[in-house]
Amino acid sequence: MEQAQIDATLAEARAHADAGNAEAALKAAGRAHHAALERGSVAAQAEARHCIASIELRLLGNFAAALESARQAAFQFQQAEMPEGECRALATQAMAAARLGYYETSVDCALLAVKLCAGTSSDGASVEQVVAHHALGVAMFIGRSYAEASEASQRAIELAYQCDPPVDTYVLHADLGSTEVMRTLSARSAITAGTTSLELLREHLRRCDELLRDAAPLASIGIGSRSSSALTHAFNKAMLLIWQADLAGAAAQVCRLREAVESSRRPWLQALVLWAGSELALAEGDLPLARNHAKEMIRIALAQNHEGLVSIGLGQLAYLASTAGDHAAAAQALRELAEREQLARSASLRGRVADVERQLELRSRTRQLHASEAGRAHFQQLALEDGLTGLPNRRHFELQLQGLLEEVRTQGSTACLVMIDVDKFKQINDGHSHNAGDAVLQAIAAQIRRCVRDKDFPARLAGDEFVIILRDTGAQAAQALTERIADAVSRHAWSGIAAGLSVSVSLGLAEVLPTDTLRTVLSRSDQGMYANKRDKARAG
Structure with missing residues (x-):
């Protein structure tokens, strides 16, 4: 399908959506996305993906699917400048x-x-x-x-x-x-x-x-x-x-x-x-x-x-x-x-506005310094830090992992991915307060920083999930690191946060393969983490 045909199919999808016909709109947007994939046009993929996200959001109420599609569209739009x-x-x-x-x-x-x-x-x-x-x-x-x-x-x-x-x-x-x-x-x-x-x-x-x-x-x-x-x-x-x-x-x-x-x-x-x-x-x-x-x-x-x-x-x-x-x-x-908690969240939101303003100001200066470097993405490093733990956030992690996947495919680099999840985190929040839960996440982030090397890339993925990119690392060395992290977390003085508090983590390890995508390597490390949880449950 030529670009003009893709554009026409997207226009058809938008017309169906404006008329409230969600099913026809989604089918047309799906055809456009498939054609954009075959054509290899990142820009067209982004437009089709965003069209799908809008239909999921406004017409179908599939909010989780809309969030994921919009996230992918934003990344592809950034790639396409x-x-x-x-x-x-x-x-x-x-x-x-x-x-x-x-x-x-x-x-x-x-x-x-x-x-x-x-x-x-x-x-x-x-x-x-x-x-x-x-x-x-x-x-x-x-x-x-x-x-x-x-x-x-x-x-x-x-x-x-x-x-x-x-x-x-x-x-x-x-x-x-x-x-x-x-x-x-x-x-x-x-x-x-x-x-x-x-x-x-x-x-x-x-x-x-x-x-x-x-x-x-x-x-x-x-x-x-x-x-x-x-x-x-x-x-x-x-x-x-x-x-x-x-x-x-x-x-x-x-x-x-x-x-x-x-x-x-x-x-x-x-x-x-x-x-x-x-x-x-x-x-x-x-x-x-x-x-x-x-x-x-x-x-x-x-x-x-x-x-x-x-x-x-x-x-x-x-x-x-x-x-x-x-x-x-x-x-x-x-x-x-x-x-x-709702009132506290409102106050937290206003504080995050100021944080984002500072990050944007910093990144604006960085862009000005590199304005002469033709071809660079114009909004690199935009709000890439998790506000609670100070670790890189999911957006930053995905950018790093995309680059690593390309290195593994083209240069034969060795790397591993470690997924970390806090065990029974909901019980920590419910039993000791959300403030205690936040303090636990901050302490675990600090333990992870102490255990990794300068060239490694730890990040907070979402909620109580963390992830680490281990460059130039095989499975055996990565396994040793996971054991160090688990041990450091278990030996931490958690009673300083709340009396009687005990915290442990489950970890999953995946070697990055040349055929991997972001989704497949994350899925394997996630499966390893849940297997670790099951093993501990059977043992305990």
């Missing part, structure tokens, strides 16, 4: 991470997108800038930093009107309406301090209705974005009617929302219908029905892996139980919600 594409992929990655509850990852990706796209348009605002600020607003919203979410979304709207042609702001106003809905609920439940008003919600609903009637041609903010936001708008309208005590109008709007969600075939949006139904039942004085709707909302959100809606459902359930005088149930819901 396409900063505008990388910005779009990072924004999609941020939004998928937000839906999964990966708040810090979401904000990191959104901030990278904001900073990256700032230099992509030399003449006025760009669609990429709008997309990046929108993603930042969504990330802050999911993290319950509503003031910051509103600020980022308002900035996206300002940029949208500066674009030529102007960008469709329907999605932005719909999301800002959702922010006002959450601000109202938070004030009611005393989750956040301050007062609220329905005026801003009315204003965003009015702007959405105007944009629906306006036939002027506008640039799209993203694949399939309007069809998803139409349901958000319908939900926001139902909530306003409820809070205005127009219960008959609200009941009719909830019915319309239910019908629209059923026809959309997006199961996670059923949680929105139940959320609105819970509010309506509360307004009608039917607390048992309101609580049942909230419980069902939580169940659906959990099944769809939508952590943001799970948290909202728990907050709703706690408020309803308290209103009903069922204080034990309210306390249980609040415990699950972990209010203190």
Whole structure:
């Protein structure tokens, strides 16, 4: 398939997505990606992969798949030296991470997108800038930093009107309406301090209705974005009617929302219908029905892996139980919600903004020093450090591993990969607090640093998982290193973090083969790590 045909197939996929036809859109994007692979075009692969990520995110609700596809697209856009594409992929990655509850990852990706796209348009605002600020607003919203979410979304709207042609702001106003809905609920439940008003919600609903009637041609903010936001708008309208005590109008709007969600075939949006139904039942004085709707909302959100809606459902359930005088149930819901941890996370997010700013400033100076080196990727070393442990993060690790795989294939280099997982880490968090869990991860990172050589590359992969690239190392030497790390961790004075605390790790080792890809070598080391866990379980 020629490049022009790939472009046409992607245009077909976007048209299907904009019409809400997820299955046809995904098939067309898949054909384009297959053709791009056969053609060997990294740029076309990136565009097709990002199209797939957008469909998974906005139309299918497969947030984990969307996150992985967007991550791959961002890497390929970087390889192809396409900063505008990388910005779009990072924004999609941020939004998928937000839906999964990966708040810090979401904000990191959104901030990278904001900073990256700032230099992509030399003449006025760009669609990429709008997309990046929108993603930042969504990330802050999911993290319950509503003031910051509103600020980022308002900035996206300002940029949208500066674009030529102007960008469709329907999605932005719909999301800002959702922010006002959450601000109202938070004030009611005393989750956040301050007062609220329905005026801003009315204003965003009015702007959405105007944009629906306006036939002027506008640039799209993203694949399939309007069809998803139409349901958000319908939900926001139902909530306003409820809070205005127009219960008959609200009941009719909830019915319309239910019908629209059923026809959309997006199961996670059923949680929105139940959320609105819970509010309506509360307004009608039917607390048992309101609580049942909230419980069902939580169940659906959990099944769809939508952590943001799970948290909202728990907050709703706690408020309803308290209103009903069922204080034990309210306390249980609040415990699950972990209010203190959510507030701490919001504060952590604001701190990470400053950290990313410093990293970007440093990397900007580095790029200026190397500006004369033609052909270098223009955003190398962009936010490549894990904020908690100080180790390189997953993005940095994958860049290093890609280079190593090429060396092993072309130069016959010897290398090994070690996967490390903290045993029973959830029990550490649950039994000793998340602060203790963070301290454990920092201590393990320090032990790993002490055990490895200068030429080795340790990194924090995700959560309680670490990984080490061992260059010029065979299996026997690598095995000796894994034993040193396991021994160092077991002998560490963990009682200094929490009384009675004991920590161990499981390790998996894989030699890097000339035929390996990033996925295959990671899979083998991961299997080795789980085998180590099973062996310890049988022995213990």
